[in-house]
Amino acid sequence: MTERTRRSTAPTIYDIAEKAGVAASTVSRALNKPGRINSETERRIRAAADELGYRLNPMARSLQSGLTGNFALVMSDMTNPVYFDLVRGAERVTAEAGCTLLFADSQENVDVELDAAQRLLRVADGLMLVGSRLSDEQIVALAELKPVVTVNRLVADLPAATAEVEVGVHEAVRHLAELGHRDIAYLTGPSASWMNGRRHEVLVADALSRGMTVRAIESDSPTIDGGRAAVPRVAASGVTAVVAFNDLLAFGLLQGARDAGIDVPGTLSVIGFDDIFGADLLTPPLTTVRSHMRSLGEAAVVALQRAIAGEPGADSDRPATKLIVRGSTGPATD
Amino acid sequence: MTERTRRSTAPTIYDIAEKAGVAASTVSRALNKPGRINSETERRIRAAADELGYRLNPMARSLQSGLTGNFALVMSDMTNPVYFDLVRGAERVTAEAGCTLLFADSQENVDVELDAAQRLLRVADGLMLVGSRLSDEQIVALAELKPVVTVNRLVADLPAATAEVEVGVHEAVRHLAELGHRDIAYLTGPSASWMNGRRHEVLVADALSRGMTVRAIESDSPTIDGGRAAVPRVAASGVTAVVAFNDLLAFGLLQGARDAGIDVPGTLSVIGFDDIFGADLLTPPLTTVRSHMRSLGEAAVVALQRAIAGEPGADSDRPATKLIVRGSTGPATD
DNA sequence: CTGAAAGCGCTTACAG
DNA sequence: CTGAAAGCGCTTACAG
Incomplete structure (x- = not known):
């Protein structure tokens, strides 16, 4: 009811035109291209618009512009x-x-x-x-x-x-290399994710250049649960470090490892991607590749x-x- | 360029009308009120629309309906x-x-x-x-x-x-009472937050009915940092438990307490509100009042x-x- | 600088 | 069941 009333009384440029004693097209110009119009006229139009509480109808403009x-x-x-x-x-x-x-x-x-x-x-x-x-x-x-x-x-x-992917991965690989890791794993993201492929390929290239091996371990979903579920496979692989496609997977790895009695970072090092909310709150806090989202x-x-x-x-x-x-x-x- | 071309060639109901040999108004009806029209005509119109790849222009409709x-x-x-x-x-x-x-x-x-x-x-x-x-x-x-x-x-x-606020707060207060807490604090949220006032008042009412005291401790902002900053005041207050306006504050309390060497839950119990992402990942994991957001x-x-x-x-x-x-x-x- | 008119794409009484 | 026409609120050449 009230609604209906409000709608139907919404002032248009025609109301302004009448009040200011000009044509609607002049109102439109005054409101859209300030300066292109007699300044006294423009002032009068703006005053009328203010007084009526005019607000442009975006739909009408959209219909014109197509935008x-x-x-x-x-x-x-x-x-x-x-x-x-x-x-x-x-x-x-x-x-x-x-x-x-x-x-x-x-x-x-x-x-x-x-x-x-x-x-x-x-x-x-x-x-x-x-x-x-x-x-x-x-x-x-x-x-x-x-x-x-x-x-x-x-x-x-x-x-x-x-x-960009290279810099962060490069630093991650160097970090692992300096800690003495030789056999590492990449815990994959969704195969349909372009970024998953990118991170994987850059990691492999970088690691190979340092004489490290990278094996791929598949995850079901790029989530905490996906990370937890991957823990047995990571453990079985014998790697000393795993780089996960994203932090959610890494979170899951951390949780799952704790539950399985695997010490992080004592037995296994974990690196994520993204530096999401919570990464610094975990125990241990997560080493991760941050990008400026x-x-x-x-x-x-x-x-x-x-x-x-x-x-x-x-x-x-x-x-x-x-x-x-x-x-x-x-x-x-x- | 291409853009412009695409736009200007977007088919309208007039294109459909022409193709189907009917009036535009008939097209509009056929597309909007199926069944109210000769079914053969409707079929022809739909076929034409499909063929042209017609899509309704929502702006035009909005201009009509005001919605x-x-x-x-x-x-x-x-x-x-x-x-x-x-x-x-x-x-x-x-x-x-x-x-x-x-x-x-x-x-x-x-x-x-x-x-x-x-x-x-x-x-x-x-x-x-x-x-x-x-x-x-x-x-x-x-x-x-x-x-x-x-x-x-x-x-x-x-x-x-x-x-709803009552049930969760009621359970929280009972939980604290059963654990022997008598003097507790409420770590406030923004004063402009209605929910902050609500949680506070229900907490106080519930606690009083059990003979517990609740003192209010102000936070600067309802964030992790706000929680950290409140730790000295919480410690100075001598309470054995604190209920925070939200989980972010509680996260901050947990972090700040650890840094200050205050044992949670040994020396201080902490309860949050919301059960946000990460609440179960912390050490210790957070006790909190969850609502079905x-x-x-x-x-x-x-x-x-x-x-x-x-x-x-x-x-x-x-x-x-x-x-x-x-x-x-x-x-x-x- | 300003006005009259057409048009953006659709819907909806109003006739037939 | 279907068509012709007006109108939603604005913008923009086109004249003056």
Whole structure:
């Protein structure tokens, strides 16, 4: 009721026009291109607008411009703390542009992700896919509809924002080497994750160059439970250190190892990726490769803005990674 | 470029109409009210729409209906893991309704919150304020514009979704009483937080009825740092147990106590609220009052939908709380 | 500098 | 059941 009333009485530019004794088109100009109009007229129009409590109807403008002012963000798992800062960074740049961030969580499920992406794409000007599990083909198909930016994923020549991997991994491998580790394992993330492949391949290359061996140990899911479940396989492998695809897996390794009576870092060293919330609160606190997720979120929005504007997708700065050494790594003991 | 081309070629109902040999109004009906139209005509229209890859332009529809299909959610701190499940619940119900969730983070700042609320309100049909730090007056002013639902906050007769507090607190107090605690403290949250006041008052009432004393200890901010900073005051107070406004504060207490050489739960018992991510990973794991945040998020969206539809704001079910006993509580030792 | 008019893509009474 | 027309609130060439 009240609602209805409010809606129907919302003042339009025509109300302002009447009040100020000008045409609606003049009101539109006064409000949108300050300075291009007689300043006394403009003043009168603004006064009328203020008095009426006028607010632009964004739908009407959108219908004109074809642009909604919305940017969509789909991430693989919003309960993964790694995305906190990414979302904050994306939010900040989006708000600064006077736009709005739409956002959905695919819960590590391809169908949910595709569904959410399609749904959001209809009401947004473009889409950011974070840690997408979609196939390249699916992503390309989305990009036919509207601009798409991939985050921590590279697809054909779509614009992307990715964190640098080399530096952090390099530091991690050197750290392990200095502690005397020779046989290490990589606990894998989802096979559909581009970043999983990237971390794995850089780790292997780096370790080989130091004469270390890296065996892959598969995990079921990139979660704490996935890490716990992998503990027996890690133990059986005989490695002295394991690098996990992400911190959630590493958390699970730590928990599972404790339950199994495996001493970390005495018997096994553990390194994660991301430096998520809680990594420094555990016992032992986790050694992990941190990347600057906030910058990544900002870079993603900037790339999307450029894509929407039709500008070429210059590769943005890739936020640097670095190793944060804590208590979960120690000397190798064979 | 490509962008421009895509946009301008997006098929409209007029393209479908032409292809199917009917009027645009018929297309609109066929697509929106299936069954109300000659089934052969409808079939032809759908076929044409499919062939053209037609997608409804939501802005055009919005301009008609005055509704955007967007629900806005503003929360006090999105890096607080307590909101994970709330957002997921809200997201699920929103998506189910074919709507979209807009979302912003106020970073515990009143100005940022007000700004975000106003910004989102213009492009959404209604607003959910989670753990708002705004004044009642500010919230009422927002509610003049569009429907507003408060979450874990009660304002005048605005619709709200709140978690039940009594059961969990009752269990917590009984738990402490059974462990022999007589003098306990409440580590406060933000004074602008309604839920802070609520937890405090229920705790005091419950404790008094058991002959326990509760002193209030102020925290600067409801974060881990805020908890750490409070440790000296907690220690000086001589209490044997402290209940913190939220788990982040409790995390900080645990950390700070360890650094100060205070044994938890040997010398001091600690209880939090929320059961956030990590609560069971700490050493000792945290005893805490859990509420079902997912239900809360769902209830908030349902309440908002009702408010938008102009239905009376019946108080929704209040998700129950319960005490999760872990390792941070133990017998009182005076 | 300003106004009249057309149009963005859809929906919805109003006729037939 | 279907069509022609008006209208949602704004912007933007096009004239003056």
